[in-house]
Amino acid sequence: SYVLTQPPSVSVAPGQTATITCGGNDIGRKSVHWYQQKPGQAPVLVLHDDSDRPSGIPERFSGSNSGNTATLTISRVEAGDEADYSCQVWDSNVDHYVFGPGTKFTVL
């Protein structure tokens, strides 16, 4: 089965730029989706198809995907961005959905 990897934690000071990676074998050939989850809340979609933002998601959230790594970038980080971020792909070979283990993002 397809496996995704993420760093357990990322920390950045307010106003700086944060990058959260999602690794997988040839993940650049897949579409990667990102979710934000704050404590006690359900996940919220922040990016789909590598870099598309749903309505209501700030332009500060962007993404890229190439080779074996997809990246979620948060620009001009704010305290309210502190959350767990998980990546997700669809494994077309078996029609299954796979999530990364999640990254705890802390604003210093």
Place this chain on the structure above:
Amino acid sequence: QVQLQESGPGLVKSSETLSLICSVSGGSIRGYYWSWIRQTPGKGLEWIGYIYSSGNTIYNPSLMSRVTISVDMAKNQFSLQLNSVSAADTAVYYCARHARPRGFWFDPWGQGTLVTVSS
């Protein structure tokens, strides 16, 4: 605006069956794909399986032998049954709608419901 709401017992005894319902409001269940996803305490998200409104299902191989997902079009809801539960099944269970066929992500999600398996 489609909204999803999970419901069911918050406590299930070990070896028994976990049963949850996801009620869909603000839109029809027809023509969409719907999933169950869980999150064990302090761990990541795990996709359990999905059902299409026609009744076709696909399950995560790790749970396939114990899982049944079904749909009730008349009530606009779908359900999850997980047999022979153990402490490892203690988790927050979410239901979610697929963007499929437009795409392969989940949006929206229900608020989640915590199910604890007791011995």
